[in-house]
Amino acid sequence: MTVxxxxxxxxxxxxxxxxxxVKIRGVTKKYGAVTAVDNVDLDIYKGELFCLLGGSGCGxxxxxxxxxxxxxxxxxxITIDGVDMADVPAYERPTNMMFQxxxxxxxxxxxxxxxxxxxxxxxxxxxxxxxxxxxLKLVELEDFKKRKPKQLSGGQRQRVALARALxxxxxxxxxxxxxxxxxKKLRKQTQFELANIQDKVGVTFIVVxxxxxxxxxxxxxxxxxxxxxxxxxxxxTEIYEFPESRFVADFIGSxxxxxxxxxxxxxxxxRVETEFCEVYIDHGHSVKAGSKIWVALRPxxxxxxxxxxxxxxxxxxxxxxxxxxxxxxxxxYKVRLPNGExxxxxxxxxxxxxxxxxxxxxxxxxxxxxxxxxxxLLHS
Amino acid sequence: xxxxxxxxxxPPQVERQPMIxxxxxRIHSRWRQxxxxxxxxxxxxxxxxPFFIVAKISLAELxxxxxxxxxxxxxxxxxxxxxxLVFDNFVYIWExxxxxxxxxxxxxxxxxxxFLCLLFGYPIAYAxxxxxxxxxxxxxxxxxxxxxxxxxxxxxxxxxxxxxQGTINNLLIALGVIDEPIRMLYTEFAVYIGIVYTYMPxxxxxxxxxxxxxxxxxNEAAADLGSKPTNTFFKITLxxxxxxxxxxxxxxxxxxxxxxxxxxxxxxxxxQMIGRVLYNxxxxxxxxxxxxxxxxxxxFILVLPIMVFQHYQGKAAEEQ
Numbered sequence: 001m002t003v004x005x006x007x008x009x010x011x012x013x014x015x016x017x018x019x020x021x022v023k024i025r026g027v028t029k030k031y032g033a034v035t036a037v038d039n040v041d042l043d044i045y046k047g048e049l050f051c052l053l054g055g056s057g058c059g060x061x062x063x064x065x066x067x068x069x070x071x072x073x074x075x076x077x078i079t080i081d082g083v084d085m086a087d088v089p090a091y092e093r094p095t096n097m098m099f100q101x102x103x104x105x106x107x108x109x110x111x112x113x114x115x116x117x118x119x120x121x122x123x124x125x126x127x128x129x130x131x132x133x134x135x136l137k138l139v140e141l142e143d144f145k146k147r148k149p150k151q152l153s154g155g156q157r158q159r160v161a162l163a164r165a166l167x168x169x170x171x172x173x174x175x176x177x178x179x180x181x182x183x184k185k186l187r188k189q190t191q192f193e194l195a196n197i198q199d200k201v202g203v204t205f206i207v208v209x210x211x212x213x214x215x216x217x218x219x220x221x222x223x224x225x226x227x228x229x230x231x232x233x234x235x236x237t238e239i240y241e242f243p244e245s246r247f248v249a250d251f252i253g254s255x256x257x258x259x260x261x262x263x264x265x266x267x268x269x270x271r272v273e274t275e276f277c278e279v280y281i282d283h284g285h286s287v288k289a290g291s292k293i294w295v296a297l298r299p300x301x302x303x304x305x306x307x308x309x310x311x312x313x314x315x316x317x318x319x320x321x322x323x324x325x326x327x328x329x330x331x332x333y334k335v336r337l338p339n340g341e342x343x344x345x346x347x348x349x350x351x352x353x354x355x356x357x358x359x360x361x362x363x364x365x366x367x368x369x370x371x372x373x374x375x376x377l378l379h380s
Numbered sequence: 381x382x383x384x385x386x387x388x389x390x391p392p393q394v395e396r397q398p399m400i401x402x403x404x405x406r407i408h409s410r411w412r413q414x415x416x417x418x419x420x421x422x423x424x425x426x427x428x429x430p431f432f433i434v435a436k437i438s439l440a441e442l443x444x445x446x447x448x449x450x451x452x453x454x455x456x457x458x459x460x461x462x463x464x465l466v467f468d469n470f471v472y473i474w475e476x477x478x479x480x481x482x483x484x485x486x487x488x489x490x491x492x493x494x495f496l497c498l499l500f501g502y503p504i505a506y507a508x509x510x511x512x513x514x515x516x517x518x519x520x521x522x523x524x525x526x527x528x529x530x531x532x533x534x535x536x537x538x539x540x541x542x543x544x545q546g547t548i549n550n551l552l553i554a555l556g557v558i559d560e561p562i563r564m565l566y567t568e569f570a571v572y573i574g575i576v577y578t579y580m581p582x583x584x585x586x587x588x589x590x591x592x593x594x595x596x597x598x599n600e601a602a603a604d605l606g607s608k609p610t611n612t613f614f615k616i617t618l619x620x621x622x623x624x625x626x627x628x629x630x631x632x633x634x635x636x637x638x639x640x641x642x643x644x645x646x647x648x649x650x651x652q653m654i655g656r657v658l659y660n661x662x663x664x665x666x667x668x669x670x671x672x673x674x675x676x677x678x679x680f681i682l683v684l685p686i687m688v689f690q691h692y693q694g695k696a697a698e699e700q
Contacts, residue, residue, distance in 0.1 A: 070600055090603040103601035107619050116615075117605035168605065 019082075021046045021204055022067070022172060027076035029062050029228075036062040038228035039076070044172075049198050049205045051215040053251075054225035060208045063225075064174050067206065068097045081171050091120075096170040100177040102161035104149040110136070110160050111145040117168045135167045138197065155186050162194075166201060175207045179214060191217045212252050216240065224248050245380045246294055255296040256343045257378070265289045270377065271314075275339040280314040282372035294378040299344040301374040304333060306360060307367040316369035319343070321360055333360065335368060343368065431679075438672035439465045449668050469673035479657065479674065483681065486654040489568070489643075490636035493575040494583075497632045498625065500576070501583035505624075508584075509591040520588070523581050535574055535645050542570050542646070566648035574642040579635065583628040590624025626689055634682050654678055 020043035029037040037059040044050050052060040065071045067078060069090030078085045080094060096117070104113050111132055118128045136142045139159040149157055158181065165173055178194065179187045195218050198205050209215050215222050216236045223233045224247075232239055232248045243249035246257055260279060264271035265287055272279040272295055279295055287293055310318045322342060323334035326349075333345045345368060353359045360366065407414075440449040441464075454462050473479045508519045526534060541547045542564040549561035564570055594617070602612040640655030647653070654674065662671035 068600075068604055070603075090600070091606050091608055093604075095604070097601070097604045099597050099601055101595060101597050103595065103597040105598060105601070105616060116602070116607070120606035120611070164601075164605070 018045060020044055021048075021081055022206075023077075023079040024063075025077045025079075027063070027066065027078060028074045029059070029066060029071060030074050035228050037066070040228070040230055042223065042230065042233070044204065044206065046204055047202060049195065049207065049218055049220045051219035051222035052206065052208045052225055053210070053212060053215040053222050055210060055251075058225040059228040060210075060225050061176055064097075064176055064206065064208045067172070068095055068174050069093045094171040095174055096165040096168055096172075097174040098161050098165040098176065098178055100180060102149075102157050102181070104157060104160055104164070106149055109146050109148055110141060110152070113149070113160060114145075114164045114167050117164065121168070131167055135163045138166075138200070139163045154181055154183075155190070158182060158190070162197070166197075166203065169201075170203060173203050173205050175205060177209055178207060179209075180211070187214070194218060216252075224251060226251075241376070243296065243376060243378065246296070246378050249296040249376065249378055253298060254344060255298055255376075256302075257294055257296045258341060260293055260295050262287050262289050262291050262293055269372075272375075272377070276337045276341070277317040278314040279375050280372050281375050281377065285377050287377060294380075296376045296378055297343070297370060297374060298376075299332070299346040300330075301370055302343065302345045303369050304335070304345050304347055304360065305367045305369075306364060308365055309367075311367040311369065315372060315375070316367060319366050319368050321362055321364045321366060324361060331360075335366060434672045434675055437668050438469055438676045439467070440669050441466050441468070442667050442669055447668065448666055466669070469669045470677070472670065473673055473677060478652075479654075482652045482654050482657050483677070485652050486637050486639075487681070489571060489575065489651075489653060490633050490639070493572060493579065493636050494629050494633040496572070496576045497580055497583040498629060501580055501587060501628065502621075502625075504580075505584045505587035505591055508588055509594075523584050523588075526581065531578065532641065534578070535642060538570070538574055538577070538646060539565060542573070565646065566650050568647065568651050570646035571643050571651045571653075574646045575636050575639060578642065579632040582631040582635075586627040586631060587621065587624040590621050590627070594620055623693070626692060630685060630689055633685065637682060638678055 022042070022044040024040060024042040024044075026039050026041060027037055028035065028039050040063070052063060054060045062071060066073055067080075067085075069085065069088065073086070085093060105116065108116065114132045114135060115128050118131060123131070132145075133142065136145055139162055141156060141159055141163065144152060144156060144160075149160065152160065158178065162178070165175075179190055182190060191214055207215075207218055209218075219236060221233065221235050222239060224231045224239060226247055231251075232244050234242075239248060240252055243252065243255075249255040249257060258274060260272035260274040262270065263273045263278075265285070267284050269283070270281040270285050270287060272281070272293060274295065307318075317337060319335040319337050321333055322336045325332040325334075328349070330346045330348050333347065335343050335345055337343060436452055437447075437449055440452060442448060443450045450464070450466075452463060452465070454464070456462060504523075508516060508523075511519055539546070543549070544561040544563065544565065546565065548564070549558075552558045553561065598616055598620070599612055602616050603609070607615065638655045638658075639653060640659055643651045643653040643656055644659075658671055658674045658678070661667050661674060665671075
């Protein structure tokens with residue numbers, strides 16, 4: 001089954017075309033003096049796999065729990081498929097949740113766990129058996145249906161939890177850190193599985209995670225949260241390539257962030273003066289000439305060359321290697337710029353170094369440079 | 381890469397160990413067995429041996445002697461040992477309806493009290509588990525607090541409360557609710573109050589310990605899957621708190637059945653419970669063999685529910 005939308009297969013990219021499935025308006029949640037979620041607005045469209053990304057205590061789980069109906073709102077409204085959820089208790093909402101702890105019923109078999117939700121809806125017994133069978137097949141657990149949760153591995157329990165939440169065909173599936181309890185290798189594998197399953201069943205997913213890699217892999221769109229507010233909402237590419245703030249640039253991936261002053265603000269280019277070189281950006285930005293601004297450069301977008309001659313011109317500068325970290329697939333270099341600032345530069349290790357002279361090492365003199373499209377201007 | 385050196389291939393030096401170290405090592409390796417011997421030893425000395433002594437007395441005859449019963453094993457001349465097992469006491473208990481009725485009455489009272497303790501204790505335990513971080517230790521303390529005063533003293537104060545001229549009756553008369561005092565002391569009602577009051581903590585504490593372990597996200601998951609709160613209680617909470625219910629019920633039921641002080645003080649002569657009968661046989665009649673037989677029968681009545689419990693626990697352990 002694929003996502004069937006009348007207008008566009010990716011309505012979140014063309015937001016005027018369609019009514020959002022979930023509308024969050026001015027939602028605030030306070031615990032005593034602490035504001036967990038602070039006046040947020042968000043639209044989520046049918047068929048999306050939306051990630052709420054943030055550190056612990058940023059309010060992402062609280063927002064998810066408000067969608068599920070486990071927490072009351074202090075103010076604002078949540079609308080799901082056109083219905084205001086204010087007076088709808090958790091057991092009547094068209095949402096299902098996959099809990100971080102999985103919350104499988106320990107006294108029931110896998111089969112009973114999955115059937116529980118359908119039994120509450122008084123689905124006929126034969127239909128229940130069919131649907132439970134189908135969903136267990138989807139998550140590849142047919143052979144384990146008579147087992148109790150304690151007799152399963154972590155990955156199997158995770159899939160039972162997913163099956164139990166999916167079997168009711170909710171309009172909206174809420175996943176609270178769905179992969180956090182798995183080990184690293186299984187997590188990577190499951191990321192793709194989860195995205196595939198979402199694609200197959202066509203249910204809208206909202207995933208809460210603190211793992212930026214997970215959010216990048218899974219989501220169609222994501223929101224970066226901090227202190228109860230959204231810092232930026234967009235596709236993974238938008239957020240990675242065009243972060244709006246220092247917080248987002250630093251939180252998603254890593255970035256070398258430095259200060260500069262705008263010297264020229266053209267329609268199709270921007271020039272920024274910094275302490276070590278001029279930064280030229282080949283696309284327009286709404287910035288004022290003469291204003292101070294933050295510039296960010298991703299470590300993998302910087303080129304590194306061994307050189308004794310000092311580079312001059314825009315988007316390049318001389319530097320000295322301060323430290324080297326060999327990570328196998330890539331190496332990370334800490335380079336010292338003329339003004340003393342340290343930049344991170346990562347380089348793929350595309351060929352095996354055959355003799356020491358080829359290797360970049362401590363105190364080597366280098367030139368670093370980057371493309372005119374690479375530098376990112378941050379507004380806050 | 382480690383470099384290979386000559387001495388890597390030499391066998392390690394075996395140090396000669398003094399005798400004491402070898403002994404200590406032996407003890408260490410046997411530690412597991414030693415540890416398990418301790419409870420067995422305890423049970424042997426304080427449970428099994430007394431049990432056999434009581435069983436022995438129950439199979440003897442009343443005699444004017446000290447102690448007042450015949451001995452089981454006798455040596456007659458010629459090197460012959462005779463063992464006399466007198467089952468007369470058990471036959472007597474079976475035939476005299478007083479004993480049968482008292483057993484039934486004791487069970488009726490203790491089963492009812494266990495049920496009442498569960499009925500009131502369950503919501504109390506649940507409320508304590510759900511209470512805030514400040515209230516919880518205070519509430520738990522309040523449950524345990526009665527143990528700080530003597531059990532006997534607490535039963536006496538119930539006498540003061542329930543008597544015809546006691547606090548409750550005086551208060552009700554002063555308020556004009558009643559004209560004549562209601563008879564409460566020396567009735568079965570008073571015994572129920574006494575037992576439920578006394579044994580309530582033994583119901584609440586195991587229930588609390590059991591409920592405390594329950595993950596609240598299970599309730600949320602049930603609600604999320606469309607289950608209303610009452611349904612969630614019967615389908616999720618109740619089955620998962622069953623071990624606590626069984627443990628608490630046994631802790632109330634077993635001592636309540638043999639209870640002596642409460643029926644004696646609060647029930648007077650009007651409430652027959654087996655503990656009182658046993659005491660009377662032993663102390664007033666000085667009929668140790670019949671008293672011992674009464675005790676043995678009581679033991680078997682109580683062992684049954686324990687075996688049911690064991691079976692239940694074994695099954696639960698197997699499932700996990």
